[in-house]
Amino acid sequence: MHVINGQRTPGTGPEFVRRSPATGAEVARYRLASPADVDAAVTAAAEAFPGWKNTTPGERSDLLFALAAGLEARAAELAELESAQTGKSIRLATEFDVPGSIDNARFFAGAARQLTGLAACSYWPNSTSMTRREPIGVIGSIAPWNYPLQMAAWKIFPAVAAGNTIVLKTSELTPGTSLILAEVAAEVGFPPGVINVIAGDGQSAGEALVRDERVVMTSFTGSTAVGRKVMEMCAAKGARVHLELGGKAPFVVFDDADVEAAARGAVAGSLINGGQDCTAATRAIVHRSIFEDFCTRVTELMNGVIIGDPADEATDLGSLISAEHRDRVAAVVDRARAAGAQIRCGGTIPATASGTEDSAYYAPTLITGIGTGAEVWREEIFGPVLVAMPFDDEDEAIELANDTVYGLAASAWTTTTRRALRAAAEIEAGCVWINEHIPIISEMPHGGYKASGFGKDMSQYSFDEYTQVKHVLIDESPDAHREWQDIIFTTDKERA
Numbered sequence: 001m002h003v004i005n006g007q008r009t010p011g012t013g014p015e016f017v018r019r020s021p022a023t024g025a026e027v028a029r030y031r032l033a034s035p036a037d038v039d040a041a042v043t044a045a046a047e048a049f050p051g052w053k054n055t056t057p058g059e060r061s062d063l064l065f066a067l068a069a070g071l072e073a074r075a076a077e078l079a080e081l082e083s084a085q086t087g088k089s090i091r092l093a094t095e096f097d098v099p100g101s102i103d104n105a106r107f108f109a110g111a112a113r114q115l116t117g118l119a120a121c122s123y124w125p126n127s128t129s130m131t132r133r134e135p136i137g138v139i140g141s142i143a144p145w146n147y148p149l150q151m152a153a154w155k156i157f158p159a160v161a162a163g164n165t166i167v168l169k170t171s172e173l174t175p176g177t178s179l180i181l182a183e184v185a186a187e188v189g190f191p192p193g194v195i196n197v198i199a200g201d202g203q204s205a206g207e208a209l210v211r212d213e214r215v216v217m218t219s220f221t222g223s224t225a226v227g228r229k230v231m232e233m234c235a236a237k238g239a240r241v242h243l244e245l246g247g248k249a250p251f252v253v254f255d256d257a258d259v260e261a262a263a264r265g266a267v268a269g270s271l272i273n274g275g276q277d278c279t280a281a282t283r284a285i286v287h288r289s290i291f292e293d294f295c296t297r298v299t300e301l302m303n304g305v306i307i308g309d310p311a312d313e314a315t316d317l318g319s320l321i322s323a324e325h326r327d328r329v330a331a332v333v334d335r336a337r338a339a340g341a342q343i344r345c346g347g348t349i350p351a352t353a354s355g356t357e358d359s360a361y362y363a364p365t366l367i368t369g370i371g372t373g374a375e376v377w378r379e380e381i382f383g384p385v386l387v388a389m390p391f392d393d394e395d396e397a398i399e400l401a402n403d404t405v406y407g408l409a410a411s412a413w414t415t416t417t418r419r420a421l422r423a424a425a426e427i428e429a430g431c432v433w434i435n436e437h438i439p440i441i442s443e444m445p446h447g448g449y450k451a452s453g454f455g456k457d458m459s460q461y462s463f464d465e466y467t468q469v470k471h472v473l474i475d476e477s478p479d480a481h482r483e484w485q486d487i488i489f490t491t492d493k494e495r496a
Contacts, residue, residue, distance in 0.1 A: 111460055279408055
């Protein structure tokens, strides 16, 4: 269940049983990566690095274009596997996850040839200065289970486009599509050891990867609590770290907004991937004058969502990642209900979605009647749950939007240019959508403020994470003497 040095390799760790999140039935049984497997993968990446870093940008670009074509040829297979291993609807996998990952490969294939720095120029007498942008070495990346293929793409493509080699640890729950990506990379000509993918848990495989002295940078996507531990381990060895962590995205609806557009955006933005998305709309902050209209329409739309078999094209909302995770989501909603919150819709495990307790379905849920100290307001739920709160004026709306430790994404809904610009400027988040929520674009950076981490995925900005910049100064003076050296010493001839 691993791809190390270009070859499928069985793990040597404990056996792991994967159950379908939609039915609870056993679908796979495999051995996880042990620390020995991590060592083998890092060794392969370290041995491949000297050769890979000396390939030209054009050579790396050609391979990434070939990889994109290889993934596209297997798009249907990738979508089916992504849906089966995560429980997300086949429509989401087919129309969002897989094409987005292929587009990302194509973007970085082009971006590989645009690794530019400061133009050569004279900044010091009789000299020319220039910058070189160079790869940093072996990258250790840890990806979550919610978007397995896309997260693999976001981490692998910029790293290898810049000339690094990589070991990606996938979640033990969802390794399938990342392994196919690594296999396709080997098939189209990526040298062995450049792209390695292992499936393992965080305590064993993840920690071994982060602590390995040969891993010069760790890119981690996951919870804020684990991200802080990763940062501590990287600090101990003086290595770089890139973190994309949790979110609690505000969805601000001003009184001049198109209520229908906002309601539809809130439902789509809160239910995408079952709400298991750090950028998902989770806190609707709505002007009091339209609050009830908004909540009524959101309730109608949520009640119309078709919950069912992820493989069925008619399904809008599949299952969550596991029955255990479903129970955590349900417990948060139950505690809010017990504390007096109003559950406008959902708040239940739907009986019609599956006939077993092990299936991981949860109904779309809208909660109102809570205060800013409520758990559902403050904590990331990571499920199909939206909370809504009214506001009275613009200042209050911005204050409520920023009333969170997180800062990954946000949206504001208004037809007023001034309000749109103010929201874009004052909401503390790495991405602020206006009259939209969720679109992710390969050409644009993705990353957080505050407890949502730092560093960027996608776009040309991601190369700042995966490269180091070197200043090169070429002296052009025809004389041995340099005036600045007189500060340090003066020759006898010059004294005379």
